[in-house]
Amino acid sequence: MATALAWIVLVVPLVSGIVLTGWPSEPPHVVTRVLGVGSILVSFILSVAIFVGLLTNAADDRSFTSSAFEWISLGGVDVDLSILVDPLSVMMMLIITGVGFLIHLYSVEYMDHDRDYRRFFACMNLFVFAMLLLVLAANFFFLIVGWAFVGLASYLLIGFWYQRPSAVAAAKKAFVINVIGDVGLVLGAFLILRTLGTLDYGEAFARAPEMGAQSGTALAICLLLFVGAAAKSAQVPLHTWLPDAMEGPTPVSALIHAATMVTAGVYLIVRCNAFFDLSWLAGDIVAFVGAITLLLAATVALQQVDIKRVLAWSTVSQVGYMVMAVGLGAYASGMFMLMAHAFYKAALFLAAGIIIHALNDEQSLDRMGGLRKYLRVAFFGMGAGCLAIAGIPGFAGFFAKDDVLASALTYGGFGVFCWVVGVVGAFLTALYMFRMLFRAFFGPEPAGGYDPRPHPSHWWMAVPVVILGILSIVGGWLQAPFGWREVDGWLSPVVGTGAEVVVPEHTAEIITMIVSVTAAVAGIALAWWLFGADPERRIRLAKMAAGPRRVMNDAWEFDRAYDDVFVEPSRDLANVMSTSVEPAGPQGIISGTAALMRGASRVVSASQSGMVRAYAFWMVLGISLAGIVIALVVAGAS
């Protein structure tokens, strides 16, 4: 029953996307809306039904596999087109379809004036399908397929405004980095296949212990999988595509580049916990990368002027927390934060979208200020989101982030390092988020005022923002310190309860709560002092620490380094290949041989002087040579 519904959940967005794509001409907007948004609504309702259905089952009876058909059987490997419905995938389905539905709804108005209305919804539906495939797949092959389809949809949506060169470039960059991730994932799958002889989740995870704890193979598998995860989840050093991805329409940024797709890496690690449990080193490396990412991205976010880029870097940073958590083995905490983040980051993005829409595609914080008068809904959404992300008690981020940090502290040793980084990150998070909030909604209006006056949004856009804002407030109460741990309980059939699985201790929770709330409040206060209380102060202080700030502004020079280290050398190599090696080598073989033969032919022709006497001479020479040859043969034989 659950699986049958899950198939429908999976297929409905795909069908809708295909119908929209195949519609002979631009369909009426009504049709596009019904198909594009309705399909996701159907999926969401069915997902809820599945969730309710699973809730009624016993905890150890919540995992179902369903195979559609034997997709390929080759060289001793069988791959079925099959899905796995279990607490983890259902949780992801709910987030994808739930948040996805709200964002689709929002897009109805946001994209209303775009000539490619249909294309937008087709791509969005494709994305939802791909994301569902990613989380529902019951084997690594279809995980990879979903993984790549997600990347494709992301590519299409980043490059949605394809006549903008910057959008095209950003799309390409995102795609290529995702392919690098795919390669890691594929290699990981190869290693799993070679070691365990199967790509099926169930079998692979069951046989995983055969590799032996702390074995090199397990480490290699984990790291290869993590390459894929890092590329998708924008972890250092594969994070550079995400800020550029903001070239896409804002709903895209909200859905793909904040709420769902970028968290796929977290999902992957949780899904493959059986492998990560086998190698503490792999887990620590993952956590370390997450920690570095969260800190680095937070510093960069401090400097951004583009409102969407602030949110983008904030996403990188937040996903860093999740990755850190799952790396340390706090799978449920990571998933909990994933969910909470989906709520508040979507709220933030959609609120930002309202601003951008209202200001006729203006995205620079420099041209904003005092907007709380005009855009109340956006203010609500962004305010709720900022409070949540900063970790103010009671809001979703508070529970989620503190859960992660407490887990880190519980982990001990290396976890303490992560905890410290996390706390610093929390401070920075509060600082940059409230910087954005204060600069956009408080302070004076930009010079010359707004022309035309920012217009409040229609309910299509307002409702999702409000709902998500509310979710940012209440969504964290699923799992409270000292109280209930609903997410842990829900996920325990998937992640298990072994020694490697970290669950925060109460002492850690207390310490974390005190420290992180202090850090958050400090961050907000500093932001108020710098940006809110006196808008002129930041201009007065602008010259301070110019060097570090420039580095941060350039995102720690990753792009330039990649250009210098990878892109330019490969381009040079390719140029050398096509301008020197190819003409001299493979083409040179041809022209060289031709020239050689022409030369030989000329020699032969030249010997053909036309004079009879010369011919006689050659005959005599020939006789002598023939004599020598035969004499040699005869001498050799005897």
Add this chain to the structure above:
Amino acid sequence: MNVPIGAYLAVSLGLLVLGLIGVMRRRNPLLLLLSVELMLNAGNVALIGFSRQWDDPAGQVFALVVMVVAAAEVVIGLGLTVSIFRTRTNLDVDELSSMRG
């Protein structure tokens, strides 16, 4: 008198070499033909010598045939020479090199 086969061969070889040098050195078509004749007769000498050695008439028959053939070739050669060099002043086969390469 019994001439040893070596003598026959020496004479014939001498004739052959003379002929070969002649065809390589001479430009006059008539002298070229003469050189060819020398070579053919070198063969004849050898044939006759061997004929005597084996005491077999076939070699002499062969030599007669060669003479006929040589005559025929010379006839054609002279005819061609006349028709070619009717219009030319000097007899030089090297000038006959309009086709080459």
Add this chain to the structure above:
Amino acid sequence: MNAGAALTLYVMSAATVLALVLAVVPLPAAWRRLPEWVGCIGIVATLAIAVVQWGDRQVAFAGELHIDRFSLLLTWIILPAALAVILFSWGEPAAAGRRAEFVGLVLAAATGMMLTVMSGDLITLFIGIELLSVALYVLCAIEVARARSLESGIKYLITGSIGTAILIYGFALLYGVTGTTSLDGVTARLATIDGMASDPLLIAAIVLIVVALGFKASAVPFHMWTPDVYQGAPTPVTAFMGTGTKAAAMGAFLLLFTGATQQVSGDWRALIGALAVVTMVVGNVGALMQQNVKRMLAWSSIAQAGYLLIGVAVGTTAGAEALIYYLFAYVAMTLAAFAIVILREREVESGDTLGAFTGFGRARPWAGVVMTITLLGLAGFPPLAGFIGKFLLFGSAVDAGMSWLAIVGALASVVSVVYYLRVVIVMWSQAPDGQRTARRVRVPASVAAVAVAGAAAIIALAIWAQPMLDLCADAARALTIP
């Protein structure tokens, strides 16, 4: 003694004499085609006799002539070639006044070729070669008004005479070693000799005979006359030299080496193999840049001689079989190619240059198709007869442990593809240029017939390769088993 066995030669000689008589008899205008008819009928009659005679060896004139499957099968090559040459010159404007001489000389040369391959004795062999050579000297120069025709005649004559002298010297030495001029006698005699090393005279004899026959077959480095003579001679004559002479020379090679001196084959295989290699390489390379199609075909005939020599070099019956098969294919291809050249020569000035073929295929698709098939066949493209021939020759080389011959042959073939296809490209890749097609004449039916027949033979020989090969195998066996 079975003089009747030589009936083919009588008929040919009679036709020759009749044609030559017609040359001196004034003929009424209505009978001006009589010499050609005499030639055609004579050849067809001889061919019919040769077909009927197919069977075990018959000996005529005390062993001077062997009429066996070998000589008869080669006759089947020589006679159609002669017929084709007469058809080529049918109504040829250049030979208008000398039809009878022309036909008579062609018949004489064909007789010489037949005599060569039928000979069972060094003397007859020599007479045959000389008969064909002398007739061809004259044929080359038959267009006395054309300087190049004369030039080719005298060049052929002088170089040919040197070849003759070398041949006679070689024969003399062989006679000196064996004491007999009979081929069977030579074989019997050599059986008593322990290898060639025992007798330097035998070495010299073999070298000189290889050189002289190599000259007739246009093997490198005795090939130098070939391009000049082929280019200068009237094209029908060139075609005859390319086919008949080649067949006769190869027949002589087989008779003397695969046949008579088989016992010492271990000693001459490397020599002839080296000759084949040099010939294939130089012939193909020399053809590469030629701008004159006749000259290109001359170089190609040199190269083809190289392939043919593989069949001699291996010294086996299988090699001979492959050689004879390839001769059939080669003759068909060469005749068809020259037929097209003749067509083009009739149409335009200097029609034998490569430029004259620009757009020829587009202007005359059928002639273009025939030429294309022919050139592809010469290049050895499957499934044409040229391919099968090469396949068999290479096979015989590998079988005889001389794989290097096959490898060189293969690489040389690659070179050959270039110049054969150059003609194809010129014919098809461009539109015909207006000037050259100004004078469009009707395609002479006789020439077209040869062209089509040749092309058909190229395909038919491939499709019915097995029956053809059975014949060739019989012929090859006749070389060693009387």
Add this chain to the structure above:
Amino acid sequence: MPWISILILIPLVTALVLAFLPARERRTARGVALTGSFLALAASIVVFALFDRDLAVLQQVDHLDWIPAAGVSWDVGVDGISIWLLLLTTVVFVLGVILACQRLPQQRGTIFLSLIMLAEAGLLGLFTAGDLVLFYVFWEFMLIPFALLIWNWGGSDRRSAGMVFVVYTMVGSLLMLVAIVATGIIAMDHTGQLSFLIRDLVAVPFDEGTATLLLAGFLLAFAIKIPLWPFHGWLPRVYSQAPIVVTILLAAVMSKAGVYGLLRVGIPVFPEGVGNLLIPVAILALVGIAYGALLAWRAPTMRLLVGYSSVAHLGFIVLGIIVIDRMAAQGAVLQMINHGIVAAAAFVIVLILARGTGTEDIDRLGGLAKGAPRLAVAFLFVTMAALALPGSNAFVGEFFILGGVFDQYAWMAVIAMVGVIFAAVYMLRMYQGTMNGPPRGVQDEGHAAEMTGRDAIVLVPLILMMVWIAVWPGSIVEPTRASTDLAVAPAQIALERPPDQIGVLRDMASADEVQRP
């Protein structure tokens, strides 16, 4: 019914009929060519229907002695490796003929169609030949129609392009001929009679040195035809100079000849020699993967880009075959089909773009998606298949090729991944360069480049095939399994691979188990 012979004869007869048609009968010629190509398609479907997928050896064999004295025969049949190639050939040629009919050259259009049908006959013969000499015959036979097509209707540099095509191919193929001859003669010691039947030769044990030499002889021919780096020099010239319909046929079908030969002839007949050549060939394939990708990245025109990408893609296929792994080999067989379809589709798109804009230069185009949205969708589809996006048909093949390679030589798979990444770079360059960015190179936003119904007739079937394979690749792989397992098994044994990797042994073992109880 000798269906396979009929299958080869249909295009041959069609070609002859077309050749005899008067030049002005263009309408009739179109009808004849279409009928012929569809009949061939029908015949291939019949062959497929009669195909027994459990049988590993050549089936539906038509045997006719040709030159028994030389061991040569007309011997055609089909096995799992060739069955899809036959269908690919007939399908692509149907589409090719449709394309050719849509824009029939003004000059000698009937001959154009005739040569295309002749080429089809050659390719069908090649893919069905069971006799090595016959294999060689068709190998060379198909060159000529293609070369004539190039010479007659090609671009400005058509003469030398066609010449290079033929001559370069022949360098390899004539040496292959020598190797074929040698194989037959050496095998004669074992079998007692001269035979060039592949199924006879498979059973002949060669000693290692001989097998290596002979395999090398074959490999050179295959390497040039494939083309394997660095023997690809002919490819850019030919692909860019040929009429684009011909380029489609070359890239889609003819480029499979080499890899087909390798798997069908080279590996099974000379398993003893594989061990010595495995690493060198694999390295060439790897270099080709990277090199093709780099050159495709910098290629100035779309044709060259797709052409060089073929070098890279075929490198994957070669790699899959040469590492001697059943998974990789089956992946390679699948990938042959995939590449055929994708390359055909890619060149069809190049054709549409070139027609609409008059140029094939990537840098002179841009932003066409606005005026040509339908083409953009199709192009995107093809792009994703060409860069083997997971979920596309090409990915399935690539995944299992590299999976098998990884099993045997993990480092090779890792290196090959570089090609996977670059594929994304260069294919996106082509897609984005033409479809995205500010409009360039066209008036009217590129409406002229939009896919018309006539284009769709050709492109949509190709896309549907891609979807089919992507959705259910098992249906393609399943009939090929038995033959592919059999083809690599001798080499696996010669390389002393573990028995559980060897498909044939596994099947036998499981058969034993079935019988034992």
